[in-house]
Amino acid sequence: MSSEIPDIVIGRLPIYLRELTLLAQEGQEVTSSHELGKRLGISSAQIRKDLSWFGPFGKQGTGYQINYLQEQLKKILQVDHEWPVAVVGAGDLGRALARYGGFAHRGFRIACIFDNDPGKIGSYVGNLQVLGVEKIKEEIAAHHIQIAMIAVPASHAQEVADTLVEAGVRAILNYAPIILSVPDGVRVQYIDPAAHLQHMTYYLR
């Protein structure tokens, strides 16, 4: 009976939420599945169907109250409160992530950053001091951090992931170009820009 909500639907919710925030910034108060779909390049039927997994949020004849739908999506995605996030790797990418301003208003706060390079440990990234990787366990446990981003070379990513999982992390955003092996209950998402580029070069003929 209570069939599970498809993961692919969950994956679209952040995009809906993002676009709603944009609409709100533009001063709009109400939108429709049609308008949203047009802006996102998605069919209006799909948006209505996706949302209907979670409840009736709209009003026939009118559409969706933007503020209300935003709140509901935040609740569903559990970003109605802030998550502390750990960054492992204080190279160019790790530092860029730690300083990126786009996380704050979307439910995330970079809480700590780690590296294994003695030359980097102790230095500051924004107002965060880089900690040694040996501190991962205590720091993550102390702050009950459940989310981490891995921005270390592929050769060290699995080892880092193991440590993070041991420390209690349950969601990993992995920038290293390898598949991580993690126990059940831990989720991993991957970002591999070169793979995206190769996906596109296929079509460049």
Add this chain to the structure above:
Amino acid sequence: MSSEIPDIVIGRLPIYLRELTLLAQEGQEVTSSHELGKRLGISSAQIRKDLSWFGPFGKQGTGYQINYLQEQLKKILQVDHEWPVAVVGAGDLGRALARYGGFAHRGFRIACIFDNDPGKIGSYVGNLQVLGVEKIKEEIAAHHIQIAMIAVPASHAQEVADTLVEAGVRAILNYAPIILSVPDGVRVQYIDPAAHLQHMTYYLR
């Protein structure tokens, strides 16, 4: 008859190629759909089916010659030669992308980097000098660049995309958290780390 190859299949080829490279680095010469699938967390049937869209690359009883399959995938994805890539935005992210060592052996060379900040123009990122955005058109045309990465704030991303398309770019990897509007024939891929994180927080209950 000649049905088109699904885009989702194309999207997996770079992952297969990446894993083959890893296997080759480990000194292995032959692999099987089963081994590959196990390492990637994908069913062996899917890998065989995906590859079969392009031809018979394996040998029954043996599996796949890694070198050969790598070559074939590179040819299919058109990364058997190097593509020059433009980066727009020389902030933390743009600089991290420009200096990232992971593109070179996967078919890409960062050819130029642009910014609109007079304080950044003229400075060096690695051995690339940051150019002003007003140079985008001439530079991209001169070097026949067809691929670009956008690493500017959301507020400027569409404008940058328009300029890039006008200059001849046909593939864009967009790091700005907005959907870009581009003409037919131009492909866009999106990277939005906050969206990935929100996708995962859904499951953190």
Add this chain to the structure above:
DNA sequence: AAAAGTTTGTGAAACATATGACATATCCTA
């Protein structure tokens, strides 16, 4: 040289996802 063991490539079946279409509700205009 035969038997046992692997592994591919592929059609058919199962499963998952997206679209179409419409009853119903609401808004707007006159």
Add this chain to the structure above:
DNA sequence: TAGGATATGTCATATGTTTCACAAACTTTT
């Protein structure tokens, strides 16, 4: 207040994707 316009939520349908299962080809063992 009636009629036209708009938009949701949902069931049925269509499309897309993955898995299953097996013949055929090859390797290894006995």
